[in-house]
Amino acid sequence: MRLARAWFTLTALTFRRLVWSASTMMVMLPLLGCLLFVLRRHRGYEFSPREFHQFSEFMILVFASFIVPVCALAFGTASVGGDREDRTLVFLLVRPIPRALILLAKFSATLPLVLGLVVGSYWLYCRVAGEVGAVAFPLYLPALVYMTLAYVCLFHLFAVSFRHSTILALVYALFMEVLLGSLPGIAKRVAVNYYGRSIMYDVGKDQGLKPLDPRWFEPLSVETATWALIGIAVGGLVLALVVFTRREYRDLT
């Protein structure tokens, strides 16, 4: 009972600190930018394959490939990395909470926040886009949820492994994901967004959606891509737990 109370206190504390952190401001700007773009470009249009294609390309190439990882890294690295950089993690490590539960509390506070932001803003864009959005919302929602989950887990691994995890995660998200995800061949399979985009292209193909250049982007099946994202999420989180449980943080004091 005492452990559960301590765990919920830590989860609530982390959630509250993340909401009122600089990360919130950092992700609000691109989310608002997307909203303005959707308002200007897609508002009021009736459904047509061309409209759907354009809206989908925006969601896949901008929202899923850029905004989702930015949201995940802003909060995913801040939940543990913020405490490390502020040197307040020591106050948590000397409490009678197993280290694995400390990390799970951080994760449990971060995931709903990032999911809420991603799903909430995606819902808003779809509402603004009218008929096109109504068709797109249920189609791409699972892919966005799986991508968010994978990114949040991955960035927790960054946070427990590296001191300046936000910078490293930013470099990873902006360069590695974009570069590797755009390469031909199998190199792109190391990028999380490749699997998310595979799901989105696959579920949209009934509406005539296809990659800009199919020779460069060969999507995996929905099942394969989904399992890959789940695997990245579980693997990332388990690795993060192992690292956090065993690691000495010498830089805290």
Add this chain to the structure above:
Amino acid sequence: MQRPLPSNPGADLPAHHAAAESLLLVFDRVTKFYGPVIGVNNISCRIGPGITGLLGANGAGKSTLIKLASGQLRPTQGSVRIGQHTAWSTAAKHHLGYSPDINSFYEEMTGWDFVYTMARLHGFSRAVARERTGYAMEEVGMADRARRRLAGCSHGMRQRIKLAQALVHDPWLLLLDEPLTGIDPGGRREINELLIRLAAQGKTILVSSHILVEIEQLASSILMMSRGRIIAAGTLTEVRALMKYRPTVVEIVAEPARRLAGLLAEFPDVQGVEIRSSGLVVRTRNPGEFFAHVGELVCTHGISVVRMQTLDSGADAVFDYLQQGQL
């Protein structure tokens, strides 16, 4: 199976003989490497109820020792136990209150909120956490300033908040890393009184400092560290006994002073006698023999001694001397 602790300079401290095994902080042949650099080197000691001062210059290994005790670091060799628990374990954290030497907090919180949150992280209900927070803030003299935001608190107030969060769950072991830094003399006296009161309740308190006067006023036992090793352990008096042949300066107010000066000058272990208006200032290289000899002179020559005191018996002198022996 536990290995027996070796006899070395860091052996059992005198104040702790009667302490139950469950109330001891035990370092058993502890060595800690940071890559190729050694942080602490084969340290064994048992620290029990009372205030133990951990002394040493910067880089001596004090913080490493406290981090090992608080379970932030794991020893490369040996073991650190808090009662029956390994210091790294979660169970040990129930018994441990730790005040780090950093000056970082959740700055957006008030002092009360911070200590209350730490109490909640120990699993206390809201009501109990409130009660304990009130007690801890009262103890550190922050009750009237508890609602001030941490970002606006002075360094001394922040030190008190750190102490309050270490006390809030009423642990039997307190590890305080430089707790008096930045506190004004009045506040220092209050904190000292608090620590002495807590020690009287049976708590085990390990206080690190590089300011020796602080520890001298506070601790019943001391551990002196240099280059990752304990170079002396015991009460200040016992540590001084290690220095039988340490040159010592003694001031004697006696009548007739000149006659006593002449007699002392003949003693082979006296290096010099100076007659001042305040009395005689004598330098001796063997304090033990010297004091015995003075006693004999006083009795046999009818000299009246008003006052006799060593002028350099403070912890600083002791520390300097012991450290020289390690170099």
